[in-house]
Amino acid sequence: MPSATTSEYDIIFAGGGTTACLVAGRLAAANPTLRILILEAGPHTKDVENHTLPSRCLENVEPGSNSVFFNVAEETADLGGRPLIVHSGRCVGGGSNVNFMMYTRAAASDYDDWETLFHNPGWGSKDLLPLLKKTETYQIREGAPTHGYSGPLKVSYGGIFTDVGKQALDVAVKYDKGRRVAEDSNDLSTCNTYSRWQKWIDGDTGKRSDTAHYFIYNQESNKNLHVRSEKVVKRVLIENGRAVGVEYSNDLVLNPGADQTVSVARATRLVVVSAGAFGSPSILERSGIGAKNVLDTNGVPQIVDLPGVGENYQDHPVAFPAYLAADGAETLDALYRGDKKETEEQMALWNSSGSGLVAHNAYDVAIKVRPNDEELQELGVEFQPKWSNFFVQRPDKSVVLLAPCSGLIGNHAVVPDRAYIGACYYLCYPESIGSVHITSGDNPFAPPQFSSGFLSSASDLAILRLAYKRMREWIRRMPDYRGEYQPLHPVFPEGSAAACKETDGPAAIDAPDIVYTSEDDKAIEIFHRQIITSARHSLGTCAMKPKAQGGVVDSRLNVYGVQGLKVADLSIVPSNVAANTYSSALVIGEKAAVIIAEELNITL
Numbered sequence: 001m002p003s004a005t006t007s008e009y010d011i012i013f014a015g016g017g018t019t020a021c022l023v024a025g026r027l028a029a030a031n032p033t034l035r036i037l038i039l040e041a042g043p044h045t046k047d048v049e050n051h052t053l054p055s056r057c058l059e060n061v062e063p064g065s066n067s068v069f070f071n072v073a074e075e076t077a078d079l080g081g082r083p084l085i086v087h088s089g090r091c092v093g094g095g096s097n098v099n100f101m102m103y104t105r106a107a108a109s110d111y112d113d114w115e116t117l118f119h120n121p122g123w124g125s126k127d128l129l130p131l132l133k134k135t136e137t138y139q140i141r142e143g144a145p146t147h148g149y150s151g152p153l154k155v156s157y158g159g160i161f162t163d164v165g166k167q168a169l170d171v172a173v174k175y176d177k178g179r180r181v182a183e184d185s186n187d188l189s190t191c192n193t194y195s196r197w198q199k200w201i202d203g204d205t206g207k208r209s210d211t212a213h214y215f216i217y218n219q220e221s222n223k224n225l226h227v228r229s230e231k232v233v234k235r236v237l238i239e240n241g242r243a244v245g246v247e248y249s250n251d252l253v254l255n256p257g258a259d260q261t262v263s264v265a266r267a268t269r270l271v272v273v274s275a276g277a278f279g280s281p282s283i284l285e286r287s288g289i290g291a292k293n294v295l296d297t298n299g300v301p302q303i304v305d306l307p308g309v310g311e312n313y314q315d316h317p318v319a320f321p322a323y324l325a326a327d328g329a330e331t332l333d334a335l336y337r338g339d340k341k342e343t344e345e346q347m348a349l350w351n352s353s354g355s356g357l358v359a360h361n362a363y364d365v366a367i368k369v370r371p372n373d374e375e376l377q378e379l380g381v382e383f384q385p386k387w388s389n390f391f392v393q394r395p396d397k398s399v400v401l402l403a404p405c406s407g408l409i410g411n412h413a414v415v416p417d418r419a420y421i422g423a424c425y426y427l428c429y430p431e432s433i434g435s436v437h438i439t440s441g442d443n444p445f446a447p448p449q450f451s452s453g454f455l456s457s458a459s460d461l462a463i464l465r466l467a468y469k470r471m472r473e474w475i476r477r478m479p480d481y482r483g484e485y486q487p488l489h490p491v492f493p494e495g496s497a498a499a500c501k502e503t504d505g506p507a508a509i510d511a512p513d514i515v516y517t518s519e520d521d522k523a524i525e526i527f528h529r530q531i532i533t534s535a536r537h538s539l540g541t542c543a544m545k546p547k548a549q550g551g552v553v554d555s556r557l558n559v560y561g562v563q564g565l566k567v568a569d570l571s572i573v574p575s576n577v578a579a580n581t582y583s584s585a586l587v588i589g590e591k592a593a594v595i596i597a598e599e600l601n602i603t604l
């Protein structure tokens with residue numbers, strides 16, 4: 001293919017998502033003479049309402065959306081033979097501009113594991129906490145020692161504490177007497193407590209806190225900071241063992257039939273691959289960095305033998321059952337289905353004060369659960385080894401996150417128009433591990449070969465079973481509960497005490513728990529195999545660990561075997577975190593900015 005333009009920069013970012021925008025923004029602000037190029041496959045997001053208005057976040061994952069990738073995993077019997085679809089951001093700002101804005105932080109021991117188990121000095125919680133604080137302005141209360149107060153991204157409870165959320169917290173304390181309510185379950189050490197849940201939403205404006213607007217679009221006067229959207233990076237150019245630039249072409253998703261002439265951008269100092277857990281290993285493999293068999297199959301000459309590229313894929317398998325809610329329950333369902341009157345009313349409120357349901361993501365309350373003795377018993381022998389080897393010594397680690405939602409989390413085009421109470425639960429440390437590899441050596445649009453590994457472990461299924469039951473006991477006591485929405489629940493055998501039904505009102509707080517038979521448990525397993533999806537927390541495919549352990553980058557984010565080439569995004573995570581992953585992507589960005597600034601002699 002002919003090569004068109006060649007241009008030169010100091011640093012090139014291959015991918016312009018969450019982490020890239022933060023790193024580039026920090027470096028550009030510190031040294032405006034630095035010539036930076038960001039190449040992003042997807043479109044710009046500046047002032048685009050489905051990227052800035054919190055309540056519109058679900059639109060980004062609807063079929064036909066062009067601001068996410070639809071990564072399709074291989075069909076497996078573990079998931080009932082379905083093709084699991086995992087979304088990832090595909091726009092300037094990436095996941096930060098399409099995510100659900102749930103503010104959830106990892107346990108301190110998650111980062112300590114990165115440091116100690118995988119030999120990454122400087123990546124423990126002690127080192128990362130100041131960087132976590134640096135990114136945020138915590139609007140919820142003054143003086144919280146683990147939160148920050150001068151960062152670009154605002155954190156609040158959003159525009160409203162819905163009645164459904166209030167009911168959830170109220171029932172939680174009355175029903176689950178063994179657990180307490182904590183003011184903050186996101187201080188890195190508190191878990192197993194119910195809390196109001198924070199959001200990456202600016203409490204003053206009611207807008208999403210993304211990295212595109214608050215690290216890049218706010219620096220438009222800097223003419224050395226170039227963001228080229230709708231450009232797809234094919235590969236990194238490596239000469240004499242050093243990364244010297246990238247090849248890229250026009251995006252075909254947004255512009256079918258666009259000219260496919262390959263352009264070259266050269267980097268005099270550094271190339272940073274920042275294309276996320278799917279994109280980054282793919283770019284490395286197309287560049288000749290990866291396992292020999294993968295590169296041979298795709299006709300790519302090997303430059304560096306790194307068998308870990310594309311391995312170690314991890315995520316959080318999640319379920320979103322739904323319950324019927326009373327008429328008039330305060331939920332986001334009417335907004336989700338585009339109800340004209342509700343939209344006008346809520347938009348008027350949002351426009352005047354940045355508050356109301358538009359400044360909300362349907363999540364008010366959550367808990368990260370550590371099982372008690374009774375629950376451990378229920379989890380059975382499948383879970384015992386992981387409990388003993390992994391959890392017992394780390395009291396800040398939780399097994400599953402549970403969150404009732406003010407509205408059904410899913411596609412509203414296919415459900416009856418009414419109010420729902422949604423349920424969300426995800427495995428914090430699933431045993432399942434997958435992989436992502438290229439299927440073409442030179443076509444960056446070829447879908448990857450992707451295996452999620454979801455539900456291949458009996459222990460994961462046991463935790464999900466417990467989560468389904470706990471969530472149901474919680475929600476059926478909430479005053480707005482009116483029964484189960486059957487299509488999003490297990491089909492229990494006829495006559496089962498667990499049968500789903502519509503009701504006139506909630507169960508009493510002291511009502512006995514539902515008793516499930518082994519057939520009922522089987523129905524729950526079938527249900528999970530049919531509906532479990534991805535929390536869209538993909539990570540780990542270019543892991544930061546020693547090369548001998550399957551590592552791809554070292555603790556300064558350098559790709560083994562190549563000079564001038566780093567990876568900075570969630571693909572570098574060596575082991576999972578018990579949290580939604582935006583916060584970890586941000587802290588990786590802050591750390592990457594510090595590392596790069598040190599190496600380029602820039603004062604941040």
Ligand SMILES: Cc1cc2nc3c(=O)[nH]c(=O)nc-3n(C[C@H](O)[C@H](O)[C@H](O)COP(=O)(O)OP(=O)(O)OC[C@H]3O[C@@H](n4cnc5c(N)ncnc54)[C@H](O)[C@@H]3O)c2cc1C
Nearest residue numbers: 015017018019041094095099100101102233279570580582
């Ligand atoms: C729908 C959704 C909901 C989520 N909800 C939450 C939540 O509520 N709370 C939370 O904490 N986390 C949430 N997450 C997760 C979180 O947003 C992500 O983990 C995080 O944003 C990932 O950051 P990243 O920098 O690793 O990758 P990304 O932000 O995905 O950035 C990678 C970028 O690289 C680009 N790219 C890929 N390949 C190429 C190529 N070849 N050439 C050019 N560009 C390329 C992509 O288009 C993308 O913009 C959600 C994610 C999604 C997708």
